[in-house]
Amino acid sequence: MAEVRTLADLARVLRGLRRRHARQRGRQELTYRELAAATGWSHGIIGEYLAGRVLPPTDRFDALIALLGATPAEQGALATARDQVEEGRRRALPAERPVPRQLPLDVYGFTGRTGQLTLLDALLARGRTVVISAVAGTAGVGKTALAVHWAHRAAKRFPDGQLYVDLRGYDPERPVPAADALAGFLRGLGVAGPDIPDGLPERAALYRTVVAGRRMLVVLDNASGADHVRPLLPGSPSCFVVVTSREDLAGLVAREGASRIELDMLGAAEAVELLRTLIGARVEESPVDAAALAESCARLPLALRIAAELAVTRPEVALAKLVAGLRDEQRRLDLLDAAGDPRTAVRAVFSWSYRQLSADAARLFDLLGLHPGRDADAYAAAALLGTGLARAGRLVDELARGHLLEHAGSGRYTMHDLLRAFAVEHATETHPALTRLFDYYRYAAVSATAALFPYERGRPSPAEPETPIPGDLAGWLERERANLVGVAVYTARHGWPGHCVDLSRALWRHFEVGCHYQEALTVHTCAARAALAAGEGRAAVMANLGGIHWWLGNFREARTWFGQALAAAREAGDLEAEARSLGRLGVVSERLGELAEALEQLREALALCRRTGNRHGAGTQLINMGALYRRLGRPEEAADCQLEAASVFAEVGDLRLRGYALGNLGALYGLLGRHADALTHLEQALANCRESGDPGGEGSALGTMGAVYLRLERHPEALDHLHRALAISRETGDRSLETETLNTLGETLRAMAQPDSALARHRAAHALTEQTGDQYEHARALEGIAHVQHAAGRTGQARENWRAAAGIYRRLGVPEAGRVLALLDGPGE
DSSP states (O other): OOOOOSHHHHHHHHHHHHHHHHHHHTSOOOOHHHHHHHHSSOHHHHHHHHHTSSOOOHHHHHHHHHHTTOOHHHHHHHHHHHHHHHHHHHHHSOSSOOOOBOOOOOOTTOOOOHHHHHHHHHHHHHTOOEEEEEGGGOSSSSHHHHHHHHHHHHGGGOTTOEEEEEOOTTOSSOOOOHHHHHHHHHHHTTOOGGGSOSSHHHHHHHHHHHHTTOOOEEEEEEESSHHHHGGGOOSOTTOEEEEEESSOOHHHHHHHOOEEEEEOOOOHHHHHHHHHHHHOHHHHHOHHHHHHHHHHTTTOHHHHHHHHHHHHHOTTSOHHHHHHHHHHHHHHHOOOSSTTOHHHHHHHHHHHHHHHSOHHHHHHHHHHTTOOSSOBOHHHHHHHHTOOHHHHHHHHHHHHHTTSSEEEETTEEEOOHHHHHHHHHHOOSHHHHHHHHHHHHHHHHHHHHHHHSTTOOOOOOOOOOSSOOOSOHHHHHHHTHHHHHHHHHHHHHTTOHHHHHHHHHHHHHHHHHTTOHHHHHHHHHHHHHHHHHHTSOHHHHHHHHHHHHHHTTOHHHHHHHHHHHHHHHHHHTOHHHHHHHHHHHHHHHHHTTOHHHHHHHHHHHHHHHHHHTOHHHHHHHHHHHHHHHHHTTOHHHHHHHHHHHHHHHHHHTOHHHHHHHHHHHHHHHHHTTOHHHHHHHHHHHHHHHHHTTOHHHHHHHHHHHHHHHHHTTOHHHHHHHHHHHHHHHHHHTOHHHHHHHHHHHHHHHHHTTOHHHHHHHHHHHHHHHHHHOOHHHHHHHHHHHHHHHHHTTOHHHHHHHHHHHHHHHHHHTOTHHHHHHHHHTSOOO
C-alpha cells in the first residue's frame, strides 16, 4: 500500500481498491449509485469521499473499505492511515482561524443560582458535557439565562471562542435541525459555504475535525432530546458543552457521560431579590407584597420579569394592588386543574400582562406568534397588522418593554417559545394577516432581485402590498434570507403554494450568484411540490432546481430536472420557459459529452428567444453556443457568437454577462495564438465581473488568463492566476471551474518540471469528473496523467490512459482526438 499522508493520498487508495475490486470480480467498477444502494448513503457524498474532498467518518470509512474488498490486514492499516490524515489536517489548519463569539447578550439583573454557578465552575475543571434541565419539564425556569450568564462569566477561559445556537426544540413548526445548526457553526469557524458537506454525518465529522484541540465553549440551547444534540457534540476533550432542555436528557447522561444540573423555581429570597433588582425601592417599602408577588409568579424568572415590568410602568400603583390583580387573573383563567402547577402561574402572568397591552399591541403580539421565521422586524410587524411602519414600530417597542419580545439585534426581535404558544392560542383572523405578511415578503423579494438583476425575465409580478418595504433591498435580502426560506417552506405546506413558487422564481439568481446552495435547494424543492397545487410555475421551478444541481456538480440530476422543466413548458405553451429549459439542457448536455445534441438544443433555444423578442435570453444562448463551437474547433463561428453576445449585453446594459462574452472571446483568442488580444479581452471581462459582483465570472476570467500565460511560458504568472481561480472555485462551489483549473494547473506544473505536483492536480480533476460526469475534462485529466507517466518511463500506463482519452475525444468529436492519436502512433514500450 502506498504511503498515505494527505486526504488526496487516502482517496487515491480508495480508488485503487475500487479498481482492484472490479478486476477481481471481472466486472466494471462499482458505480457511485451502486455504492449508494449498498450503503444507504447518497451517491454525491460517495463521490466526495472518492474525490478526496471529504474525509469519511471512521464508521463509514471502515464500511467503505470493506465493501471495496480490503483484506483484514489492509483494513487495520487503512484505519490507522485515516486517523493520521485527520490529525494531520487538524494540525494543518491555519493559525489565524476565526474566533467565533456567538453568545447572546448577558441577562440583565441575573440573580441567584449561586449553587448552580459554582457547580458549573467545578464541572468545567473536569471537562464534561453539562445538561441544564428543568424539573418536571417546567419552561420559563431560567435555563437559558443560567447558561448564557455563566458562559459570559467563563468566556475568558475559552480563548478559541464560543459557539451558541437556539435549537428551538419545542417549536412544533420551526425546530432547528442539527444539520442546519452544524452549518452555522462551520461558517462561524471559517469554513466556506461550498465546503460544508450536504449530509449530517459529514457535517458532524468536519465540525469535530475543525474544533479538535481547540479550547471552545459550545452552548446548545433549548434541545428537544438527546438525538437533537448528539451530532453537535465535539469529539475533543478540550471543548466544553452546555445543553439546556426541558427534558432530563437521560440518554446523554448514560451514553455520553454528561452531568445534569436540575433547575427549579428560584428560592423565595432569590425571587424577591430579582424583583428588587428590576423594580427598585418599592420592593424594600412593601416586602410582604413583594414576597406575595413572587409567589404569585411561582418564583419563575420569566414570569417575574414580566410582572416586574408591569410594576415599573405603573409606578403609581401599589404592589398590593398588582398582587390582587394577578390573583384575580389566576382565578379567571382556571386553565389547569392542578393547584399550584407553576405552568398555571406562568400563563396567568402572561394573561395578566397581555390584558394591560393596548388593543393594537395585543393584536400584534398574537400575530407575531404566527411568523414562520426565526425573528422579525418592524416591517414584518406592519405587514401582519396592515398598518404603517411608524405605528408598527411603536407597538413593537411596547411589546419589547413588557418583555413579551426579546431583542435579537439590529432592530430585530424574537419571542420565547412559551410566549409564542400563548400568542398563537389568542390569534384570530390569522389567514388575512399571514397573507399580508407573505405578500410583503414576496413583493420585497421580487423588488430586491429586480434591482440586483434587472435584465432577468420570467420573475413574478405581484401586486404591491399596502405596507411599506425597506429601501436597502440588497441588505434586506441578506438579513431576511433565513426568513425567506422559512416563509417558502411554510407557504408550500399550509395553503399559499403560489407564494412559494413566486419566491423560487424571484430568488433563484440571488441564490446562485451568492452561492447559497442549501437555501436554494430547500426553496426550489418545496416550490416544485407547490407548483402542482398552484397550477402554475412548474417549468420555472423545475429549471431552478436543475440549476442548483448544476452548480453542485450533479450534472445528471440537473439534466433530469431540466428535461421535466422543458416538458412542463411545452405543455403550458410557455415559449419563454421552453427557451430557458432548452438552453440549460444544452449546457448540461455539453458537459455530459453529448455535443451534437447540445448544439441542437442551444440553436433551438436561440431561435425561441429571437421569436419572443428576448434579447437578453438570445445573448445568453449565443455565449453558450460560442463556447461549444470553440470546443468543437470551429473558431470563426465561436467568435461570431461571442461578439454578437457582447454587443447584445452592451446594448441592454448587462455588465456581468458582457464580461462572460468577452472572457469567452479571450479564451478563443488564446487558443488561436492571439495572446495580446486574449489578455486584453480577459482583463475587461475580469473588471466587468468584479464590478457586477460575480465571483464565478471573476474566477473563470482568472483561470483563462492563467491558460494564456501558460502558452506564453510565463509560468509564475500562470500559477498566480490559476491559484486565485482555484480558490474562487472552491469558495463558490463551482465544480466546472474547479475541474478545468486543476487540469490547467497540472499542465503548468508539468511545463515547470514538477511532475509529482502536476500528477496530483490531474488526479484531483479526474476524481471530480468521475463524480460530475464532465466528459471533456475527464479526458483532459487522463491525457495529463498519461504525459506524466510517459515522462517517468511508465509507458504502458501512459498509453492506456492516452487510449482512454482519445476514445472520449473521438466520441465528443473535438480536435484534441487527433493530438492524442498521434501520441499513440508514436514509439511503443
